[in-house]
Each structure stands twice: as C-alpha cells, then as structure tokens.
Amino acid sequence: VTIARVALDVPLPQLFDYRLPLLERDPIGCRVVVPFARSTRIGVIVECGAPRTAEERIKPVSRVFWAEPALPADVLELARFASRYYRYPLGPIVIGALPGALRRVRGEAGTRGRWLRLTPAGEGLLSVDVLPARAVARRRVLSHFLEHGAADWSALRALTTSAGRAVAELIRAGWVEQAQPPPRPPLQPPQRAARLPSARALTAAQLEAAGSVTRALGTFTPFLLYGVTGSGKTEVYFHAIDALLASGAQALVLVPEINLTPQLVQRFGARFPGLRVAALHSGLAEGDRLRAWQAAQSGEAEVVIGTRLAVFTPLPRLGLIVVDEEHDASYKQQEGLRYSARDLAVMRAKLRRVPALLGSATPSLESFAQARAGSYRLLTLAARAMTAPPAVRCVDTRGQRLRDGLSVQVMEQIDRRLQRGEQSLVFVNRRGFAPALTCSACGWAAPCPRCTARLVVHLGEQRLRCHYCGHQERIAIRCAACGNQDLAPAGHGTQRIESSLVDAFRSARVLRVDRDSTRRRAAFAGMQERILRSEVDILVGTQMLAKGHDFPRLTLVSVVNTDSALYSADFRATERLYALLTQVGGRAGRGEVPGEVLIQTAFPQHPLFDAVQRLDYPGFASALLEERRAARFPPFAYQALLRAEAHRRETVSAFLDAAAGAAAVGEGVEVFDPVPAPVPRVAGKERGHLLVQSTSRARLQRFLDSWHAALEEIDARHVRWALDVDPLEF
DNA sequence: AGCACGCCGACT
DNA sequence: GTCGGCGTGCTC
Numbered sequence: 001v002t003i004a005r006v007a008l009d010v011p012l013p014q015l016f017d018y019r020l021p022l023l024e025r026d027p028i029g030c031r032v033v034v035p036f037a038r039s040t041r042i043g044v045i046v047e048c049g050a051p052r053t054a055e056e057r058i059k060p061v062s063r064v065f066w067a068e069p070a071l072p073a074d075v076l077e078l079a080r081f082a083s084r085y086y087r088y089p090l091g092p093i094v095i096g097a098l099p100g101a102l103r104r105v106r107g108e109a110g111t112r113g114r115w116l117r118l119t120p121a122g123e124g125l126l127s128v129d130v131l132p133a134r135a136v137a138r139r140r141v142l143s144h145f146l147e148h149g150a151a152d153w154s155a156l157r158a159l160t161t162s163a164g165r166a167v168a169e170l171i172r173a174g175w176v177e178q179a180q181p182p183p184r185p186p187l188q189p190p191q192r193a194a195r196l197p198s199a200r201a202l203t204a205a206q207l208e209a210a211g212s213v214t215r216a217l218g219t220f221t222p223f224l225l226y227g228v229t230g231s232g233k234t235e236v237y238f239h240a241i242d243a244l245l246a247s248g249a250q251a252l253v254l255v256p257e258i259n260l261t262p263q264l265v266q267r268f269g270a271r272f273p274g275l276r277v278a279a280l281h282s283g284l285a286e287g288d289r290l291r292a293w294q295a296a297q298s299g300e301a302e303v304v305i306g307t308r309l310a311v312f313t314p315l316p317r318l319g320l321i322v323v324d325e326e327h328d329a330s331y332k333q334q335e336g337l338r339y340s341a342r343d344l345a346v347m348r349a350k351l352r353r354v355p356a357l358l359g360s361a362t363p364s365l366e367s368f369a370q371a372r373a374g375s376y377r378l379l380t381l382a383a384r385a386m387t388a389p390p391a392v393r394c395v396d397t398r399g400q401r402l403r404d405g406l407s408v409q410v411m412e413q414i415d416r417r418l419q420r421g422e423q424s425l426v427f428v429n430r431r432g433f434a435p436a437l438t439c440s441a442c443g444w445a446a447p448c449p450r451c452t453a454r455l456v457v458h459l460g461e462q463r464l465r466c467h468y469c470g471h472q473e474r475i476a477i478r479c480a481a482c483g484n485q486d487l488a489p490a491g492h493g494t495q496r497i498e499s500s501l502v503d504a505f506r507s508a509r510v511l512r513v514d515r516d517s518t519r520r521r522a523a524f525a526g527m528q529e530r531i532l533r534s535e536v537d538i539l540v541g542t543q544m545l546a547k548g549h550d551f552p553r554l555t556l557v558s559v560v561n562t563d564s565a566l567y568s569a570d571f572r573a574t575e576r577l578y579a580l581l582t583q584v585g586g587r588a589g590r591g592e593v594p595g596e597v598l599i600q601t602a603f604p605q606h607p608l609f610d611a612v613q614r615l616d617y618p619g620f621a622s623a624l625l626e627e628r629r630a631a632r633f634p635p636f637a638y639q640a641l642l643r644a645e646a647h648r649r650e651t652v653s654a655f656l657d658a659a660a661g662a663a664a665v666g667e668g669v670e671v672f673d674p675v676p677a678p679v680p681r682v683a684g685k686e687r688g689h690l691l692v693q694s695t696s697r698a699r700l701q702r703f704l705d706s707w708h709a710a711l712e713e714i715d716a717r718h719v720r721w722a723l724d725v726d727p728l729e730f
Numbered sequence: 731a732g733c734a735c736g737c738c739g740a741c742t
Numbered sequence: 743g744t745c746g747g748c749g750t751g752c753t754c
Contacts, residue, residue, distance in 0.1 A: 003754095005754090006754080008753090008754090009731080010731060010732085010753075011731055012731085012753080014754085015754085016753080016754040017754045018754060019754095034754085035754090036753060036754075037732075037733070037734095037752070037753040037754095038732090038733065038734085038753090039732080039733085039753095051754085052754085053754050054754090057753095057754060058754055059754065092731095132741090132742070132745095133741095134740075134741055134742080134745075134746085135745075135746085136745095136746075136747090137745085137746060137747085138745095138746095160746085160747090162745090162746055162747070162748095164732095164733080164734095165745090165746075166746090717749085
C-alpha cells in the first residue's frame with residue numbers, strides 16, 4: 001500500500017493523502033477519483049510517499065484511470081514551479097491543466113453543472129406568491145425558475161446563501177425536479193480560408209535567424225526575435241518548425257489572443273500541407289478542446305497553437321516553443337493564478353531542454369534587457385521582407401478645429417484612399433460613442449453608481465454603460481448636480497468616429513470592429529473576410545484590429561487621441577504606446593502599395609513619435625531602460641503587488657496596514673505604503689494595493705515566503721486579497 | 731470552494 | 743416554534 005498525494009481543485013495550499021491499493025505502474029500524473037468531504041472528486045496524483053496525516057483519516061482512492069496517459073513530469077514540474085513562484089495552491093493549477101471534460105466525475109455529476117427545472121406543477125404557478133412573504137430565499141429561487149424554466153446549481157447559489165435548503169423544499173413541494181443539462185450550442189461553422197500571400201524565399205536575415213534556432217534544437221536556448229513589422233517573423237517560425245518536424249518533434253506556438261489562432265492555423269496549413277495542427281484556447285467548445293488536448297498529448301498533433309492556457313499542454317515530443325508577440329499583456333493572466341504564459345513558456349523550455357523563441361516587433365523591456373545582458377540570444381530582422389516600411393507622420397492638432405475628432409489631414413488622406421480604391425483604418429482606443437456625458441453648465445459627468453468611473457455614452461442602444469462593471473442606465477436628460485438640461489457627449493469613441501466618417505464620406509463602406517460589434521461568436525472572422533474581399537473602405541477599430549492581421553489593401557492608418565498615455569502615471573504607459581503605434585502602424589502597406597501612418601497629437605515633438613517614425617525600437621528601448629534603471633523600476637526591480645478589495649474602504653486599508661506591518665524589514669526588499677487602486681471602486685468594491693519590490697528576484701521570493709505566511713494569519717474577514725507576482729497592471 | 735452545523739433575530 | 747441570514751470550521 002502506497003500513499004498517493006493528490007491534487008484537488010480546492011483553494012487550499014496542500015495536497016491530500018490517499019491510500020493506493022496496488023501499483024500496476026508508476027501512478028504519478030494519473031487521474032483519479034477520490035472521496036473528498038461529502039463528495040467525490042477528480043484528482044491527479046502528484047507524488048507518492050510517507051503519509052503526512054494521521055493514518056486513520058486517510059481514505060482509499062476510489063478509482064485510478066490507469067488506461068489513460070498520465071500528466072507528464074514536465075507539466076507537473078511546471079505546475080509546481082508556478083505554484084511556488086506565483087504563490088498559488090498547486091491543486092487548482094494541476095486540475096486546471098486538464099481540459100474541462102476530464103475534470104468532472106462521469107455519471108455522478110459534481111455539484112457543478114447539475115441542472116434543475118420546473119415540474120409541470122411548478123410551471124402552473126403564476127407567481128411566487130404561493131410562498132409566504134418572509135420566505136425570501138425560496139421566493140428568490142422560485143422566481144428565478146419562473147423566469148428561466150430551468151437553472152444550474154451555481155446560478156442558484158449566487159441568488160442566496162441558503163439556496164440548498166430552498167431548492168430542497170421546492171423539490172419537496174413538487175415544483176422543481178432534477179434535469180438533464182441543456183444541449184450545447186452547435187459547433188461554429190468551419191471558417192473559409194482567407195487569401196494568403198504566396199510562399200516566398202527567405203531573406204538573408206530570416207535565414208540566419210532560423211538557422212540559429214535550428215542549430216539550437218535539443219538544447220535550452222532562449223531567443224528573442226526582434227523583427228520590425230512586416231519583416232516576416234512568422235516565416236522564421238515556419239522555417240525553424242520545418243527543421244523540427246523533420247526530426248519528428250512537436251512545436252508549441254503561443255499567440256496572445258483567440259482571434260489570432262484561426263489565422264495562424266490557416267497559414268500553417270497553407271505552408272505545410274497535411275500538417276496535423278491542434279488549436280487550443282478558451283473559445284473552443286468543450287468537446288473540441290478535449291480532442292485538441294488529446295491530439296497534443298498523444299503526440300498526434302505536430303504543432304499546437306494556443307493562447308496562454310496552452311502552455312500547460314502535455315507534449316511528449318516537444319522540441320520548440322514559440323511565443324509570438326511576446327510583449328503582449330494578454331500573456332499575463334489577471335485573476336486566479338496570475339501567471340505570465342511567456343515566462344512559464346521559457347521555464348518549460350528549460351525543463352524540457354528545448355529552445356524558446358520569443359518574437360516581437362516591440363519586445364517587452366524585460367525580454368529586451370535579457371537579450372542585452374546576454375541571457376537571451378538576440379535575433380534581428382531589421383527590414384521588411386517584401387514591402388517598404390510605412391511612412392509615419394504626426395498631425396499637429398494644436399490650434400486646429402477637429403471635425404468630430406478628426407483632422408483635415410486625416411480626412412484628406414482617407415479621401416485619397418477612397419479614390420484609389422484602397423482601404424483606410426482609423427484607430428480609436430475607446431469603445432462606445434463618447435467616454436462621458438457632461439453638463440455644459442457645471443462640468444458634471446454622469447458617474448457610475450458602483451465605480452469610480454464615468455459612464456460611456458452608447459448611442460446605438462441609447463444607453464449609458466460602465467466599462468468597468470457593466471452597469472447600464474438610460475441616457476440622462478438633466479444634470480444631477482445643477483439640473484441643467486444641456487448635456488453633451490464629451491470625447492470620441494469608435495461609434496462617434498464611425499458615424500462622422502459615414503457622414504463625411506457618403507458613398508464609403510465603413511466598418512466598425514470593436515468588442516461591441518464582434519460580441520457574437522465568429523463575428524470577427526466574418527468581418528475579417530469582408531475586409532479581405534474589399535467589401536469595406538474605411539475601418540474603425542480598437543486594439544482588436546491592431547494585432548497581427550494582414551490586410552493587403554490597407555494603405556492608411558490614422559491614430560486618434562492617444563495623448564493621454566504620454567503623460568500617464570503608469571510607468572509602462574510609454575512602452576505600451578510605442579508597441580501599440582508600431583503594431584497598428586504595421587497594418588499599413590502590407591500589400592504592394594506602401595503604407596502611410598498618421599498620428600494625431602498635440603505633442604508632435606515628443607521623443608516617442610520621433611522613435612516610432614525612425615522605426616528605432618532599440619534606441620527607444622535603450623533610452624527607456626536607462627530611465628527604468630535610474631528610477632529602479634522593472635526590469636531592474638522585481639515586484640509583487642498585494643491586491644485587496646472589500647465593501648468598505650476602511651476594511652481594505654486596515655488589512656493592507658496590517659500586511660505592511662507584517663512585512664519583515666531589511667533584507668533588500670522595499671515595502672511601499674498601501675494606496676488605493678487607480679480605479680478605487682469597481683462594482684461597489686473598494687480596492688487598494690501594496691507594492692513590494694527588490695533588485696533581486698531571489699530575495700523577493702525569499703521575502704514572499706515569510707510574508708505570504710504572515711498574510712494568511714491576518715484577520716481578513718470581508719476582504720478578498722491576492723498576491724500578484726510580476727504585476728503588469730496596477 | 732463547498733457544505734454542514736449552530737447561533738440568533740423575525741414572523742406565521 | 744420555524745425559517746433563514748450569517749459566522750465558523752473542515753475537507754486526506
């Protein structure tokens with residue numbers, strides 16, 4: 001009899017001991033079913049060894065899935081590392097590495113995903129008034145049923161704390177019964193191939209970069225591939241992967257967002273006919289995700305393309321990890337396990353002794369500094385592979401009357417593109433019609449009742465909406481402060497720019513691409529196709545359009561109102577703005593006609609624009625690095641942020657004060673004062689945080705060992721808190 | 731996280 | 743008395 005230590009999906013730091021009857025083979029990494037508290041759960045055996053609990057409390061494992069392949073050692077090791085480094089319980093990380101379909105006990109459904117519905121008798125009820133007025137919980141639950149007909153358990157639990165008892169009584173009354181979960185929505189239709197640029201020979205620089213990676217196969221070598229937009233980074237990936245596939249190994253390719261996956265899958269398909277590619281991201285239906293995961297795990301898939309969660313995918317013959325657009329902030333998870341998939345990718349490459357290839361036109365300063373220090377090998381693609389770089393110009397908006405946020409120069413250039421039958425893109429960093437509704441008399445701006453934020457005007461739906469908490473209300477007709485009825489939208493969002501372009505260019509076909517217009521599943525893919533088929537003349541869009549897409553007929557990119565980032569309090573704001581401008585500017589001129597980029601700004605003399613115009617990222621990054629060094633900011637300091645939120649501000653500050661008090665002083669770790677978050681209230685919750693940093697990553701980690709333990713001891717009733725190691729957003 | 735247990739104030 | 747809100751403690 002062995003003791004198996006099992007990872008379970010409970011937010012507790014420890015593993016749980018179970019008796020394992022007989023050893024058919026090495027059980028580590030095996031999926032198991034175990035009894036836990038009053039339920040039955042899926043677990044994964046992470047290690048075996050002597051019991052750490054009183055033996056009489058140890059229960060036997062109910063079932064071991066011997067026939068299934070186990071989670072491989074490197075995935076478990078990566079999970080362990082992530083647990084230690086990001087201070088997050090191991091159990092949920094390990095279970096989270098499994099696709100959803102493998103996390104549930106078959107047959108006896110866990111509490112999650114259990115469905116209930118009204119019985120015929122229940123459907124006959126007209127209102128909740130059959131219940132006494134004081135039976136608040138039962139009334140709440142019943143009204144949910146009367147409204148929806150059926151409900152899953154978790155939705156009910158969100159209604160009231162005593163949902164369990166309430167449901168039991170509704171079942172006893174014969175109004176509600178157990179039900180089958182509703183059928184899943186049908187799979188999205190397969191996407192038709194977009195037009196692709198034809199395969200071409202590599203440039204000398206591409207060949208050299210690809211050659212370096214190829215020669216490093218079989219060793220842990222991190223590379224930073226810095227290539228200006230349009231320099232053909234993807235061709236370098238292809239070339240390296242080509243060599244890799246010849247040896248029968250698998251490649252893992254990470255992309256920052258779901259929208260970029262289909263495009264890359266297609267390009268792989270076009271470049272390597274017959275290649276077995278698996279795509280893995282959270283947008284997949286559960287069955288698809290399971291199949292893709294199994295294809296990766298069995299070794300059947302030769303290339304796995306996925307978003308950050310794919311970094312935990314089992315790959316028996318992993319030979320190379322590519323992280324495309326490595327600077328992208330989406331690689332950092334913003335809740336739960338707050339990991340950086342890019343950093344974990346490098347760690348995984350190290351564990352598996354394979355190269356990691358991080359690519360970007362605007363590398364993160366973290367990676368750039370690693371390259372300069374020689375820990376990452378720098379590969380450079382300085383020139384565009386096929387087309388000339390776009391001409392970048394600033395449009396000085398000072399003293400100019402803008403037409404709905406757009407300058408004369410921008411309008412003229414758009415007009416010229418229309419006449420030539422080319423496409424233009426207007427980049428606006430805000431959704432909605434206008435970011436605020438203001439009073440002309442007193443300056444009041446409609447606030448969100450639950451957040452420290454202004455409500456955004458959405459003219460289409462005739463609503464004011466909060467972009468932080470989702471609150472919406474009707475458009476106010478009078479000022480809440482002075483009663484004045486002269487309220488006007490202030491500032492410009494995508495909808496407003498769209499409508500002014502429609503007005504100005506009557507015959508042009510204008511398409512808006514933002515989170516609101518692409519809410520529907522597969523909407524983005526449809527729009528992409530329309531753009532490629534030249535059914536659109538002017539595009540208006542947010543970040544969504546900036547990343548990695550190839551639109552050959554697009555020759556003009558105009559950037560509106562990004563000035564706020566120039567003087568932002570966030571020390572990463574300029575780094576981000578540079579990346580954004582480069583990214584969006586890179587959309588221009590990817591076909592035969594050279595592109596042009598116009599940046600509207602009131603600060604045309606700002607050095608950032610100068611660097612963007614000269615395509616001089618290394619120069620700009622070096623200057624930023626010097627500033628960071630002088631100010632002792634990352635990458636010259638390693639940070640951890642303690643985040644806390646509660647209903648009352650005093651609760652937050654009491655907790656953070658106690659946390660600051662519990663920090664061991666000295667040791668080369670700086671502990672800053674607790675401060676309110678940049679947006680202090682979101683959805684009725686007050687938020688604050690406390691920053692700690694050190695010039696040594698090891699020292700910071702040692703500090704966190706004791707501090708994290710001390711934090712667990714603080715009375716944190718009514719407070720939700722979390723540690724964010726290497727935070728990106730504050 | 732779930733889930734049970736137990737305390738206590740409010741109303742048929 | 744019951745019901746139901748809420749705090750506390752436990753899970754190998």
